[in-house]
Amino acid sequence: xxxxxxxxxxxxxxxxxxxxxxxxxxxxxxxxxxxxxxxxxxxxxxxxxxxxxxxxxxxxxxxxxxxxxxxxxxxxxxxxxxxxxxxxxxxxxxxxxxxxxxxxxxxxxxxxxxxxxxxxxxxxxxxxxxxxxxxxxxxxxxxxxxxxxxxxxxxxxxxxxxxxxxxxxxxxxxxxxxxxxxxxxxxxxxxxxxxxxxxxxxxxxxxxxxxxxxxxxxxxxxxxxxxxxxxxxxxxxxxxxxxxxxxxxxxxxxxxxxxxxxxxxxxxxxxxxxxxxxxxxxxxxxxxxxxxxxxxxxxxxxxxxxxxxxxxxxxxxxxxxxxxxxxxxxxxxxxxxxxxxxxxxxxxxxxxxxxxxxxxxxxxxxxxxxxxxxxxxxxxxxxxxxxxxxxxxxxxxxxxxxxxxxxxxxxxxxxxxxxxxxxxxxxxxxxxxxxxxxxxxxxxxxxxxxxxxxxxxxxxx
Amino acid sequence: xxxxxxxxxxxxxxxxxxxxxxxxxxxxxxxxxxxxxxxxxxxxxxxxxxxxxxxxxxxxxxxxxxxxxxxxxxxxxxxxxxxxxxxxxxxxxxxxxxxxxxxxxxxxxxxxxxxxxxxxxxxxxxxxxxxxxxxxxxxxxxxxxxxxxxxxxxxxxxxxxxxxxxxxxxxxxxxxxxxxxxxxxxxxxxxxxxxxxxxxxxxxxxxxxxxxxxxxxxxxxxxxxxxxxxxxxxxxxxxxxxxxxxxxxxxxxxxxxxxxxxxxxxxxxxxxxxxxxxxxxxxxxxxxxxxxxxxxxxxxxxxxxxxxxxxxxxxxxxxxxxxxxxxxxxxxxxxxxxxxxxxxxxxxxxxxxxxxxx
Numbered sequence: 001x002x003x004x005x006x007x008x009x010x011x012x013x014x015x016x017x018x019x020x021x022x023x024x025x026x027x028x029x030x031x032x033x034x035x036x037x038x039x040x041x042x043x044x045x046x047x048x049x050x051x052x053x054x055x056x057x058x059x060x061x062x063x064x065x066x067x068x069x070x071x072x073x074x075x076x077x078x079x080x081x082x083x084x085x086x087x088x089x090x091x092x093x094x095x096x097x098x099x100x101x102x103x104x105x106x107x108x109x110x111x112x113x114x115x116x117x118x119x120x121x122x123x124x125x126x127x128x129x130x131x132x133x134x135x136x137x138x139x140x141x142x143x144x145x146x147x148x149x150x151x152x153x154x155x156x157x158x159x160x161x162x163x164x165x166x167x168x169x170x171x172x173x174x175x176x177x178x179x180x181x182x183x184x185x186x187x188x189x190x191x192x193x194x195x196x197x198x199x200x201x202x203x204x205x206x207x208x209x210x211x212x213x214x215x216x217x218x219x220x221x222x223x224x225x226x227x228x229x230x231x232x233x234x235x236x237x238x239x240x241x242x243x244x245x246x247x248x249x250x251x252x253x254x255x256x257x258x259x260x261x262x263x264x265x266x267x268x269x270x271x272x273x274x275x276x277x278x279x280x281x282x283x284x285x286x287x288x289x290x291x292x293x294x295x296x297x298x299x300x301x302x303x304x305x306x307x308x309x310x311x312x313x314x315x316x317x318x319x320x321x322x323x324x325x326x327x328x329x330x331x332x333x334x335x336x337x338x339x340x341x342x343x344x345x346x347x348x349x350x351x352x353x354x355x356x357x358x359x360x361x362x363x364x365x366x367x368x369x370x371x372x373x374x375x376x377x378x379x380x381x382x383x384x385x386x387x388x389x390x391x392x393x394x395x396x397x398x399x400x401x402x403x404x405x406x407x408x409x410x411x412x413x414x415x416x417x418x419x420x421x422x423x424x425x426x427x428x429x430x431x432x433x434x435x436x437x438x439x440x441x442x443x444x445x446x447x448x449x450x451x452x453x454x455x456x457x458x459x460x461x
Numbered sequence: 462x463x464x465x466x467x468x469x470x471x472x473x474x475x476x477x478x479x480x481x482x483x484x485x486x487x488x489x490x491x492x493x494x495x496x497x498x499x500x501x502x503x504x505x506x507x508x509x510x511x512x513x514x515x516x517x518x519x520x521x522x523x524x525x526x527x528x529x530x531x532x533x534x535x536x537x538x539x540x541x542x543x544x545x546x547x548x549x550x551x552x553x554x555x556x557x558x559x560x561x562x563x564x565x566x567x568x569x570x571x572x573x574x575x576x577x578x579x580x581x582x583x584x585x586x587x588x589x590x591x592x593x594x595x596x597x598x599x600x601x602x603x604x605x606x607x608x609x610x611x612x613x614x615x616x617x618x619x620x621x622x623x624x625x626x627x628x629x630x631x632x633x634x635x636x637x638x639x640x641x642x643x644x645x646x647x648x649x650x651x652x653x654x655x656x657x658x659x660x661x662x663x664x665x666x667x668x669x670x671x672x673x674x675x676x677x678x679x680x681x682x683x684x685x686x687x688x689x690x691x692x693x694x695x696x697x698x699x700x701x702x703x704x705x706x707x708x709x710x711x712x713x714x715x716x717x718x719x720x721x722x723x724x725x726x727x728x729x730x731x732x733x734x735x736x737x738x739x740x741x742x743x744x745x746x747x748x749x750x751x752x753x754x755x756x757x758x759x760x761x762x763x764x765x766x767x768x769x770x771x772x773x774x775x776x777x778x779x780x781x782x783x784x785x786x787x788x789x790x791x792x793x794x795x796x797x798x799x800x801x802x803x804x805x806x807x808x809x810x811x812x813x814x815x816x817x818x819x
Contacts, residue, residue, distance in 0.1 A: 008526030032519075032758075035751075051519040071527050115810045121818055159629070185629070191659070196618050196652025203622020206607050207557065209629055211622075230612050231619055238598035240591030241813035243607070275814050299816035328819030375819050 003052050003077040007061075009070045010039065010046045017041045018066045019074060028056045030077060037063075037074070054079045120375060124326040126290075135316035143285035143317055144174050144250075144306065147292030148212060150322070152182055155210060158296055161188040161201055162214030162251075171216045172252060172311055198224030198249070202231045202301075205247035210296060215251035218267045218305065225270075232301035233276030248295045250304035253281070254346060254396050255444060257309065261432035266397030268344070271303040272373040272406070278327055279373040281305040283348035285315040287371055290325030298327060305373075307346045307396075330377035332384070336366035339454050340384040342407055343394040344370040347445060351394045354450035363458055373403055381407060382415050389420040390457040394450045399427035421457040426450050487698045487728060488689075490716050495703075497546075497711040504771050507549065507707045509784055511541035511764050514566045516785075516792045517575055518738075521565065521582055525742045529800060530582045534596045537566030539737040542763035543669050544570040546710025547637060547732075550718055555632065559607040559620045560639040562597035563669075567639065571604045575791060579799035587802040591809060614647030616640060617666065621653040624664035624727075635663040635721045643674025645688050651695075654727070658695040661726040665717050666692070668729070669704065671736040676748040692729035704732030705761045708770075735761065 007017070018040040024030060030050045037048040057076040061068055068074065138146070152158045159182075164171045166179040166189040179187040190197040194215065201213035215221040221228065232245045255264035271279045278300050282288045288306070295302040317323070333348060334355050343351040348369045355365040366384050370377065385391050391411055393404040404425035411423045429443040455461045475482075499507065518536040525534045537544070540563075548558065548570040560567045568578050573589070581588030582596050589599050597611040607623060610616040620638025627634040644650060645668050657664050668688040672679055679686050689699030698720070702713040710732060717728040735757045739746045746754075768781055 006523075006527055008523075009528045014528075051522055116808045117811050118814075118818065124819075188660075191652075191655060193652040193655065195649045196621070196656060199615060199618025199649055199653065200622040200625055200656060203559075203607075203619035204625045204629070205622070206619065207623040207626030209626050226612055226615065227618070231610070231615055235600075235608070236816060237813045238590055238594040239600040239602075239608070239813075240589070240593050241816075242590070242602050243600045244816055246816075278815070278819070326819070372819075 002057065002079065002082060003054060004073045005036070005075040005077055007068045007070050007072045007074050008039070008048060010041060010044065014041055014070060016067050016069045019061050019063055019068050020045065022059060022063045024056050026056055026059055030054055030056055050077075052077055055082075120328060120377075120379070122379065124329050126325055126329070126331070127320075127323065129318045129320065134319045136319055137314045138285045138289075138317045139312055139314045140285050140288045140306070141172065141174055141176075141311040143289040143315075144292055145176060145178065147289040148175070148296070149178060149181065151293055151296040152178070152186060155296075157208065157210040158212065159186040159188065159209065160212045160214060161190055161197060163190055163192055163216050165189060165214050170214075172308060174306070174311070175214065194220050194223040195227070198227040199231065201247055201249075202227045202245060205232070205245045205301070206235065206243060210246055212248045212250060212296065215249065217256075217263060217308070218251050218253040219263050219265055221249065221251065221267070228271070228277070228301070228303065229274050233274050236300070237276055244299050245301045246299050248302045248304055250292075250295075251306060252308040252311070253305035254307050255309075255428070255433055258435060258437065258440060260435045264433035266345075266395075268305055268373050268397060269402045269406075271305075272376070272403060274374075276301070277374060278302040279305065280327065280371065281345040281373055282371055283310065283345055283369050284313075286317045286323070287325060287331065287369070289317055290323045291327065291371065293322075293324045294327050297324065305345065310346050310349070313349075325371075328372045328375045328377060330380040331369045331371055332366065332380070333369050334365070334367040336364040336388065338364045338388055339390040339392060339458055340366045340368060340381070340388045341392050341394055341450060341454060342368045342370060342381055344373060344403065345396065347394040347396045350396075350445060350447050350450055353447045354394070354454060357447065357451050358454055361455070361460070363454060363460065365454055370403070376406065376410070378410050378414065381410060385411060385415045386418050389418055390454075391419075391423045392450065392453045392457055393423070393425045394445060395425065395427045396445050397428055398430055399425055400430060402427055421459065424453045424457055426453045483725075484693055484696065484698050487700050487716050487720055491700060491702070491713055495712060496706070496708040497715065499708060499711070501776075503549070504767070504774075504776075505784070507545055507711075508764070508767055508771065508781065509788065510545045510549075510570055511707065511767065512785060512788050513575065513791065514538075514541045514544070514569045515764060516788050517569055517579070517795065518565060520792050520796050521579065522738065522742065524579075524583065524796060524799070530596070531584065532595055533562065534582065534742045535563040535740065536736075536738045536742075537563055539757070539763075540669060540671055540704065540734045541566060542707035542710050542767075543667070543704045543732045543734055544639075546707040547667060547714045550711055550714035551637065552634070554605065555634040557605040557607055557623045557627070557634065557636045558639075559616045559623060559636065560609065561613060561616050561641060561644060562609070562611050563641070564597065564599055564609045568599060568601065568606060571601070571606055573601050573604060573606070575795040576798040579795040580802050583799040583802070584804065585799060585802035586805045586809070587798070591813075592805040593809070593813065614640060614644040614649050617644065617647070617650045618653040620664060620666075621657050621662060624657065624662035625660070627663050628660070633722065635665060635718060637665050637667060639667045639669055641674065642668060642670040642672065642679050642683065642688060643677070645691065646674070646682060651691075654692055654695040654697055654729070657727040658692075658697050661724065663721045663724075664727045665714075665721055666697075666727060666729045668731045669734055670731055671734050673736065673740065673748065675740040676744070678748065687731070689729055689731035692727070697727050697729045700728065700730045702730055702732045704734035705763045705766065707763055707767055
């Protein structure tokens with residue numbers, strides 16, 4: 001069977017080129033690897049290499065021809081047992097029209113077709129706590145551990161790995177007691193090798209396990225961020241839904257106390273910008289436990305951002321057998337009617353303090369804890385905005401390209417008509433975190449700044 | 462000061478005398494008997510699979526040239542014996558495989574339908590990743606093939622995780638993690654070597670040394686060019702294998718897999734091979750001579766080598782030609798399928814981002 005040699009594209013964008021020179025003549029024997037022609041574009045000259053064997057039959061496009069379209073038959077190659085001189089040129093065929101969705105995608109135009117964005121679930125609520133349920137004051141640290149331990153009892157596939165998680169009992173004691181209960185197979189001390197063990201954890205999730213990968217702090221996860229984003233977040237999509245990656249990456253995030261710039265950063269906005277990831281950043285103990293359990297059960301990769309300064313604070317946790325909270329649902333921490341303060345993680349505590357102070361001045365503030373940063377609960381934020389018409393975001397992190405920026409965009413796009421004042425953000429100062437006590441204090445968000453911003457949007461300053 | 466006498470290779474040391482025995486014991490075993498004794502049926506199977514990869518990749522190159530395949534497209538031509546020799550020794554449905562972006566050959570060696578692979582290359586709905594992955598991102602959980610990874614070296618630590626899962630589940634399986642001589646210089650490879658040896662993970666690390674990391678020759682990028690020695694610091698035994706001989710690769714696989722399945726921990730196998738084509742389709746190949754490529758093609762080609770061996774052992778040239786003809790047909794059908802299948806529907810844009818709804 002004769003083989004058609006077609007004008008090749010030398011790059012994905014090439015549409016036509018010049019057939020500069022034929023290096024073989026009609027009747028020449030060709031073997032794979034032979035250079036048969038030189039082709040020029042405005043960018044480069046490239047050699048056209050044969051991939052098939054045979055005898056060069058008819059040359060259809062003479063050398064020196066300009067503007068030869070990609071895909072044009074430029075010569076015929078006779079196979080074994082064929083007479084090269086007999087080969088007929090293929091009959092000219094009408095150019096196939098590029099019909100969308102039917103396959104011939106050379107030169108495809110942008111699709112105008114409607115795309116279906118997933119709608120968030122609207123009927124999701126926290127589980128009812130039955131009347132008469134007792135509560136136990138629990139530190140955030142213990143609540144996280146309890147959440148992990150309950151899920152490890154429930155599902156044999158769940159295990160914890162990270163630096164100092166086992167024998168040391170956790171650098172911040174979050175995994176305290178887990179080694180004793182579950183043994184070294186399920187509580188694995190790793191060397192100091194974040195990129196490597198994040199990859200191993202991700203691979204184990206691909207292989208069917210349910211790893212919880214602890215980073216001593218998320219600052220060190222920057223070494224491993226490739227696996228969190230390129231390996232964990234994108235695989236389900238890239239595999240057309242075949243390959244899941246149910247892994248939880250967890251650890252303290254944000255500024256601690258006097259540890260300097262390299263150990264003090266909030267990665268919430270980084271991870272929250274990545275499709276394919278779930279990002280959770282709880283504040284109190286009940287949310288820490290209930291969302292940890294949800295994260296471990298999720299079929300999707302989860303980045304679970306804790307806060308070192310909050311680990312030791314205690315809050316009530318309901319004494320329930322299986323307290324699992326919904327991912328993607330914000331929580332109204334305090335109802336109010338004059339101004340909404342949106343916060344997450346450690347800033348929720350500051351926002352609640354600010355609300356108390358504002359109440360003393362006759363301003364009734366509503367405080368929302370986002371709890372999940374991706375997917376973000378737009379509905380709760382916008383519903384509150386409709387009620388208060390004023391909104392402040394409090395975030396322990398840099399202002400530029402922050403969760404605060406995102407909330408502002410949401411309010412502008414979908415809440416503009418309800419705004420009585422510009423949405424205002426209160427974030428850390430836009431500098432690497434300094435070490436000196438006075439400078440650190442100046443750089444970080446605090447309650448007075450939130451109070452001031454809230455008064456400003458209420459035109460009360 | 463008098464120089465210490467150079468130690469000559471002394472083969473008589475017993476494992477107790479030689480503390481590094483384990484590091485070269487597998488190589489010693491291979492040296493004793495380098496070629497796998499394949500049945501006629503197995504030989505034919507190797508031949509068919511290597512030829513399928515060759516013809517498939519040639520056609521993929523053509524489709525790329527015609528603009529039907531976009532982006533990056535890394536061809537496996539020249540390296541066929543590595544994937545076929547190793548994967549033929551795996552236990553199907555148990556062991557797992559992971560590789561980098563040059564992944565078409567590994568999938569074909571697994572018996573995955575060429576149609577769905579080619580349709581992925583052309584970005585069609587029928588592609589194995591629904592057209593959303595492309596050449597570098599293909600997976601088949603059904604065959605325990607875990608990709609297809611575009612970040613150089615990432616598959617090595619992910620492979621460590623797959624091995625951890627085999628060990629955790631105590632299922633007797635192993636992970637085969639392929640990477641190139643280029644990836645061998647990534648830090649996470651050594652992070653993984655350390656943990657794999659420390660935890661005795663069931664994994665075979667395979668360096669496909671095709672001599673060039675993109676356009677950089679091994680000797681220009683690597684202080685230690687003998688990649689099989691690079692596990693020594695982690696006490697991982699090394700093997701150096703002629704990756705242009707499918708029977709030697711298969712023999713090495715038998716030895717390495719046995720070691721791993723006996724619970725003795727990871728193995729590092731270097732397969733010396735050669736890529737005939739550029740790094741990707743847009744490679745101008747100015748870093749090596751045409752003569753170098755032609756020399757390998759003429760003297761070391763894995764398919765021609767096996768063909769010669771089979772004919773010497775009684776196969777008929779006509780039968781082998783018939784195989785070639787059949788494979789050309791299979792590849793043509795795959796290409797036709799890949800060209801004529803519809804593109805993914807626009808509604809697929811937002812599917813598979815997350816598994817669950819929130």
